[in-house]
Amino acid sequence: MENKQIKNEAITPREVDFAQWYTDICKKAELMDYSSVKGFIIYRPYGYAIWEEIQHYLDKKFKETGHQNVYMPSVIPTSLFQREKDHISGFAPECLICTKGGQEDLDDPLIIRPTSEVLFCEHYAKVISSYRDLPMLYNQWCSVVRWEKTTRPFLRGAEFLWQEGHTMHESEEEARTETLRMLDIYDNLGKEILAIPFTKGRKTDKEKFAGALETYSIEALMPDGKALQSGTTHYFGDGFAGAFGIKYQGRDGKLYSPHQTSWGVSTRLIGAIIMVHGDDNGLVLPPFVAPIQVVVVPVAQNKPGVIPAAREIAKKIQDAGIRVKLDESDRSAGWKFSEYEMKGIPLRVEIGPRDIEKGVVTIAKRHDGTKEVVNNDDVVERIKLLFESIHKEMYDKALRYLLDHVTEVHNMDELNAALEKGGYAKMMWCGDQACEDKIKELTNATARCLPFNQTPFDDVCPVCGKKASKVVLFAKAY
Amino acid sequence: MENKQIKNEAITPREVDFAQWYTDICKKAELMDYSSVKGFIIYRPYGYAIWEEIQHYLDKKFKETGHQNVYMPSVIPTSLFQREKDHISGFAPECLICTKGGQEDLDDPLIIRPTSEVLFCEHYAKVISSYRDLPMLYNQWCSVVRWEKTTRPFLRGAEFLWQEGHTMHESEEEARTETLRMLDIYDNLGKEILAIPFTKGRKTDKEKFAGALETYSIEALMPDGKALQSGTTHYFGDGFAGAFGIKYQGRDGKLYSPHQTSWGVSTRLIGAIIMVHGDDNGLVLPPFVAPIQVVVVPVAQNKPGVIPAAREIAKKIQDAGIRVKLDESDRSAGWKFSEYEMKGIPLRVEIGPRDIEKGVVTIAKRHDGTKEVVNNDDVVERIKLLFESIHKEMYDKALRYLLDHVTEVHNMDELNAALEKGGYAKMMWCGDQACEDKIKELTNATARCLPFNQTPFDDVCPVCGKKASKVVLFAKAY
Numbered sequence: 042m043e044n045k046q047i048k049n050e051a052i053t054p055r056e057v058d059f060a061q062w063y064t065d066i067c068k069k070a071e072l073m074d075y076s077s078v079k080g081f082i083i084y085r086p087y088g089y090a091i092w093e094e095i096q097h098y099l100d101k102k103f104k105e106t107g108h109q110n111v112y113m114p115s116v117i118p119t120s121l122f123q124r125e126k127d128h129i130s131g132f133a134p135e136c137l138i139c140t141k142g143g144q145e146d147l148d149d150p151l152i153i154r155p156t157s158e159v160l161f162c163e164h165y166a167k168v169i170s171s172y173r174d175l176p177m178l179y180n181q182w183c184s185v186v187r188w189e190k191t192t193r194p195f196l197r198g199a200e201f202l203w204q205e206g207h208t209m210h211e212s213e214e215e216a217r218t219e220t221l222r223m224l225d226i227y228d229n230l231g232k233e234i235l236a237i238p239f240t241k242g243r244k245t246d247k248e249k250f251a252g253a254l255e256t257y258s259i260e261a262l263m264p265d266g267k268a269l270q271s272g273t274t275h276y277f278g279d280g281f282a283g284a285f286g287i288k289y290q291g292r293d294g295k296l297y298s299p300h301q302t303s304w305g306v307s308t309r310l311i312g313a314i315i316m317v318h319g320d321d322n323g324l325v326l327p328p329f330v331a332p333i334q335v336v337v338v339p340v341a342q343n344k345p346g347v348i349p350a351a352r353e354i355a356k357k358i359q360d361a362g363i364r365v366k367l368d369e370s371d372r373s374a375g376w377k378f379s380e381y382e383m384k385g386i387p388l389r390v391e392i393g394p395r396d397i398e399k400g401v402v403t404i405a406k407r408h409d410g411t412k413e414v415v416n417n418d419d420v421v422e423r424i425k426l427l428f429e430s431i432h433k434e435m436y437d438k439a440l441r442y443l444l445d446h447v448t449e450v451h452n453m454d455e456l457n458a459a460l461e462k463g464g465y466a467k468m469m470w471c472g473d474q475a476c477e478d479k480i481k482e483l484t485n486a487t488a489r490c491l492p493f494n495q496t497p498f499d500d501v502c503p504v505c506g507k508k509a510s511k512v513v514l515f516a517k518a519y
Numbered sequence: 520m521e522n523k524q525i526k527n528e529a530i531t532p533r534e535v536d537f538a539q540w541y542t543d544i545c546k547k548a549e550l551m552d553y554s555s556v557k558g559f560i561i562y563r564p565y566g567y568a569i570w571e572e573i574q575h576y577l578d579k580k581f582k583e584t585g586h587q588n589v590y591m592p593s594v595i596p597t598s599l600f601q602r603e604k605d606h607i608s609g610f611a612p613e614c615l616i617c618t619k620g621g622q623e624d625l626d627d628p629l630i631i632r633p634t635s636e637v638l639f640c641e642h643y644a645k646v647i648s649s650y651r652d653l654p655m656l657y658n659q660w661c662s663v664v665r666w667e668k669t670t671r672p673f674l675r676g677a678e679f680l681w682q683e684g685h686t687m688h689e690s691e692e693e694a695r696t697e698t699l700r701m702l703d704i705y706d707n708l709g710k711e712i713l714a715i716p717f718t719k720g721r722k723t724d725k726e727k728f729a730g731a732l733e734t735y736s737i738e739a740l741m742p743d744g745k746a747l748q749s750g751t752t753h754y755f756g757d758g759f760a761g762a763f764g765i766k767y768q769g770r771d772g773k774l775y776s777p778h779q780t781s782w783g784v785s786t787r788l789i790g791a792i793i794m795v796h797g798d799d800n801g802l803v804l805p806p807f808v809a810p811i812q813v814v815v816v817p818v819a820q821n822k823p824g825v826i827p828a829a830r831e832i833a834k835k836i837q838d839a840g841i842r843v844k845l846d847e848s849d850r851s852a853g854w855k856f857s858e859y860e861m862k863g864i865p866l867r868v869e870i871g872p873r874d875i876e877k878g879v880v881t882i883a884k885r886h887d888g889t890k891e892v893v894n895n896d897d898v899v900e901r902i903k904l905l906f907e908s909i910h911k912e913m914y915d916k917a918l919r920y921l922l923d924h925v926t927e928v929h930n931m932d933e934l935n936a937a938l939e940k941g942g943y944a945k946m947m948w949c950g951d952q953a954c955e956d957k958i959k960e961l962t963n964a965t966a967r968c969l970p971f972n973q974t975p976f977d978d979v980c981p982v983c984g985k986k987a988s989k990v991v992l993f994a995k996a997y
Binding site: 074076077078081082083084085086089090092093109110111112113114115116118121133134135136137138139140141142143144150151153160163164167168179183184186188190200202 | 552554555556559560561562563564567568570571587588589590591592593594596599611612613614615616617618619620621622628629631638641642645646657661662664666668678680
């Protein structure tokens with residue numbers, strides 16, 4: 042059964058203005074609102090609830106892999122932040138700084154944390170003394186502040202919510218394994234609940250995190266052809282450990298520096314969900330991350346028996362552990378249909394007098410607009426199956442788009458054409474930063490990553506013509 | 520079976536120095552550490568995990584009562600904060616203020632939120648327009664900053680973690696009901712998981728929240744005789760709504776101001792748990808808030824079969840949904856006993872070669888130091904029963920202490936004697952703030968609350984001798 046969805050006039054079509062479409066959804070699906078401070082957004086209940094689902098998934102995975110949550114101060118003394126030189130030079134331009142406390146000037150102004158490496162390191166120096174204390178596997182859920190000039194809801198904020206893992210290890214190998222293990226957890230988040238295929242890879246030296254030896258990322262491809270860095274994990278070696286005097290006594294009684302990692306994802310993921318899955322009628326949420334998975338809408342609800350039947354079906358769905366909302370407000374069914382389409386609720390269960398007579402309900406699927414009639418007794422089982430199939434269809438659709446937008450390029454013309462088309466230009470690279478800089482200068486695209494699949498398909502760098510053995514993905518990015 | 524616990528020498532006895540005993544536990548049970556910024560503590564994994572248990576309990580109750588989580592900016596423009604006059608004058612002395620962003624001076628300096636009423640109100644003015652939008656029931660989990668001069672871990676911090684609920688209602692009655700409903704949820708938190716009996720009551724005008732019409736609190740009594748304000752709920756009337764221009768169209772088409780509440784508890788509750796239940800061997804955690812409810816300690820673990828048996832029993836306990844830790848490290852059993860006593864883990868399960876032979880384990884209870892032998896097959900069931908009885912015993916013990924420390928006083932001598940003894944001096948009060956001020960001046964005690972049980976027991980105010988009809992509890996307080 043097909044159901045041609047009615048265009049929601051409140052949203053700018055993607056074809057007309059993709060950026061405006063995005064902002065319209067953020068606002069009209071009530072995910073966020075602006076505050077009076079630029080770049081500091083209000084996470085409204087519906088947007089925050091998506092973050093809670095992500096938190097719920099990740100927090101469980103973090104704990105299963107032995108990590109513990111902590112909370113560090115939200116401010117960093119300037120003197121402390123300056124202790125690791127690469128790190129401070131990377132973050133200094135975007136620091137928000139407190140200079141007054143209780144109406145007195147502060148001797149050592151406090152920076153609102155843009156990231157917490159130095160705070161963790163200061164603590165680690167106090168609590169790590171023996172190999173018995175390692176590994177130390179900490180994570181923190183918090184907000185961070187980066188005083189950005191150009192901000193967009195969820196994608197780039199002066200303040201955003203995230204988690205930051207910070208771990209210390211006895212051996213380099215163990216720390217490197219951790220860096221990749223956490224990247225896999227992020228990748229699985231995409232596969233299992235966001236329905237987003239990520240591309241995993243290593244960052245070039247130019248693009249890596251300030252102070253890290255190596256940065257890995259998951260990148261997602263947006264429908265406008267731009268990449269979105271969606272999560273990163275970093276291997277630090279013992280650089281911070283040295284700067285902060287963190288030493289442990291090894292199994293042989295000698296002193297060593299531990300090996301460090303950090304890793305994080307943020308509310309930027311909400312932006313990825315909006316762009317990857319949304320359509321011109323609004324948000325489309327994958328079922329396993331949707332705060333409301335099913336909405337029950339009574340039709341002709343003033344007719345006797347409709348509301349009780351709707352309540353009964355909603356209760357049955359809720360009792361099965363499904364996140365369900367029953368809307369028995371006095372708005373019209375048409376208003377409700379449009380509202381919950383805008384909000385991207387995966388399934389709508391409609392129940393009216395004729396359905397009740399027949400002992401059925403109608404289930405409408407948000408992601409493809411189709412409907413089906415289901416016997417009352419089969420509703421819960423059918424919904425669970427639909428969640429699986431909808432998730433898979435949404436993931437596969439995004440994966441097809443991704444695969445259609447990875448173009449192997451062998452020269453600068455092909456590179457330009459690939460970037461013009463949108464998506465990744467996959468090229469061989471000599472490894473010289475000058476070539477990377479030149480591409481950015483000419484095209485505004487950046488090296489997104491050296492993907493884990495490094496099968497060469499050519500042997501020269503299209504920029505300088507020298508021998509090239511590295512596979513790299515370039516794209517314009519958020 | 521009695522087990523005289525060995526004194527843990529790392530902790531100052533309460534009799535010697537109660538304040539030092541408290542700090543020792545905070546540090547040595549690894550609940551927190553100091554950072555380099557005064558009053559900004561590090562919530563270490565074990566301390567943070569207690570907060571997570573509290574969050575888990577409350578978040579569920581908040582959602583069951585229709586509240587939704589949001590996240591507001593962590594900063595407030597000075598101009599915005601000044602809009603409600605009582606409010607700003609209450610908080611101005613303890614504000615931490617950002618004056619520089621990205622190396623430029625800010626025109627309108629940003630205050631790190633000490634509380635978020637004004638942020639919620641600014642948002643409410645945009646999203647509330649009709650009675651259909653009400654009630655608006657929001658909550659936020661976050662940290663707040665108050666630039667305090669005298670700080671103590673958990674009890675008074677320059678930064679602390681809390682939740683702040685902010686709600687808007689159509690009628691005064693509904694808002695007042697909300698204020699009391701949330702107070703009951705806090706009270707139940709004490710009854711159900713903290714094992715702390717709170718005293719509920721209304722604050723005097725002198726002690727109420729800056730900008731509120733009425734403040735209610737839950738007060739807990741500490742073993743040093745001082746009261747600890749452990750949570751508050753506020754009824755604001757429409758004062759903020761007026762200052763922020765929040766109006767809604769009522770059912771009759773006319774414009775009205777909504778009625779507002781806010782309410783919060785913080786990580787201060789961890790301080791209450793430490794003091795109410797702790798002893799000279801360390802922390803004593805009530806079972807339902809303990810991050811680790813049971814620790815399994817193998818005895819003579821090098822003997823064959825001990826570790827496998829310990830793992831089996833730990834798995835059985837874990838599979839029953841109980842939070843269990845198995846310590847099979849190479850530390851001595853004695854070290855482990857002392858360590859987990861310090862950390863206040865409610866139950867220790869010991870298993871050694873002789874236990875294995877007999878098919879039993881020994882269960883030691885932290886709160887009273889007794890032990891019992893239990894058949895392997897009965898362990899899970901017995902643990903569950905013990906949780907119930909331990910919780911009840913801990914609650915009852917705290918309640919007896921509380922009841923023993925409420926002294927009815929009829930004159931100033933009795934008031935002084937009651938405060939000297941410690942606990943609450945329960946007195947009749949004329950309602951005049953001058954009398955309240957005088958008691959504070961003479962005794963340093965403050966009016967903790969007008970308890971909900973207002974049965975008069977006298978008819979004159981002991982300070983001024985005038986007619987008195989209000990029952991009030993005075994105490995020294997944290």
